[in-house]
Amino acid sequence: MRFVSLFIIFIAFGFVYLFSLSSNIIFQDSYKHAMHEAQKLHKNVLILVGRDVKDNLIKDFLNSFEDDSLLKAISKKNVFLIIDVNNEIFGEINLKRSPVLFFVDSKSEQVKAAYIGSIKDTVQYNQEFLNYALGVSKLDNIIHKNNESNNYEVNTFHDKVFFYKTLGGHWRLKMNGQDKKLLPSKIKLKEFLVFKDENEKNFYAFPKSLKGSIYFSEADNEEWKLFGQIKS
Numbered sequence: 001m002r003f004v005s006l007f008i009i010f011i012a013f014g015f016v017y018l019f020s021l022s023s024n025i026i027f028q029d030s031y032k033h034a035m036h037e038a039q040k041l042h043k044n045v046l047i048l049v050g051r052d053v054k055d056n057l058i059k060d061f062l063n064s065f066e067d068d069s070l071l072k073a074i075s076k077k078n079v080f081l082i083i084d085v086n087n088e089i090f091g092e093i094n095l096k097r098s099p100v101l102f103f104v105d106s107k108s109e110q111v112k113a114a115y116i117g118s119i120k121d122t123v124q125y126n127q128e129f130l131n132y133a134l135g136v137s138k139l140d141n142i143i144h145k146n147n148e149s150n151n152y153e154v155n156t157f158h159d160k161v162f163f164y165k166t167l168g169g170h171w172r173l174k175m176n177g178q179d180k181k182l183l184p185s186k187i188k189l190k191e192f193l194v195f196k197d198e199n200e201k202n203f204y205a206f207p208k209s210l211k212g213s214i215y216f217s218e219a220d221n222e223e224w225k226l227f228g229q230i231k232s
Contacts, residue, residue: 025075027058027082031089034081038106045106046078046133048119050099054084057099064120070130077135079106089169103132108179109166111153154206156214156228163206163214171195173204187220206230 028034038045050057065071083089101122103113115122115129122129130136154163161175163182171193173180182195185203192205192215205224206214215224 025071025080027054027080029054029082029084029087031081031083034079035104035106035109038079041079043077043079043106044112044132045081045102045104046074047081047083047102047104048099049083049102051085052099053086054082057082057084060099060119064123066124074133078103078133101129104166108172108174109170110164110172110174111166154210154214155231157231158228161228163204173197185220 028037034045034047037043048057048061050060052060062071099116099119101115101119102111104110105112113129113132115126153165156162160177161173163171163173165171171182173182180200181198182204183198185194185196187194187203187205189205191209192207194203194205196203201219203217203220204214204227205216207230211230213229214227216227217224
């Protein structure tokens with residue numbers, strides 16, 4: 001009887017510990033709030049996207065950590081954001097498979113890495129994921145883990161020039177170390193997306209298919225010139 005009592009106490013303590021640990025972790029459901037908090041705390045944003053309700057996604061995420069100290073360490077480096085079927089941003093992502101874990105650099109709001117598949121397998125067996133989550137590897141380069149990330153990035157054959165889309169739905173241009181915000185242009189081209197540089201008068205157009213050539217114009221009434229070739 002004494003053994004049974006001790007066993008019950010042990011189980012109860014485990015649940016209390018897990019509850020206290022998870023209760024200290026805030027799972028944001030607003031992209032804007034998560035990004036603001038991450039920028040304020042100098043953290044990255046770890047986004048879990050899944051075709052389920054928020055509570056179930058959180059439970060699966062927490063259960064994927066066998067070592068609670070690891071979860072604590074990851075929470076020190078990242079702000080957690082849950083995007084579920086009820087989130088307004090879910091339609092923009094339009095994933096073919098789920099769940100997916102995204103890493104987003106809060107400074108540029110740029111998707112740096114994406115992992116598709118079982119959360120448990122990613123957390124327990126993917127060392128690259130852990131390196132990012134723990135801040136061992138810096139998010140300096142774009143990491144292509146799957147075709148889904150192509151929806152958020154348009155690369156050129158020049159390694160230091162590319163366009164990318166934030167999860168907030170805004171396109172930006174990274175060129176020679178500069179990070180430029182792009183605004184939707186009033187110019188309409190049938191097969192192209194057209195954007196205007198926020199700080200300059202340059203216009204950029206790249207095909208909606210994300211294949212082929214990118215063009216630019218220094219004014220809205222000037223001819224389009226070749227800017228670069230999209231690297232598939």
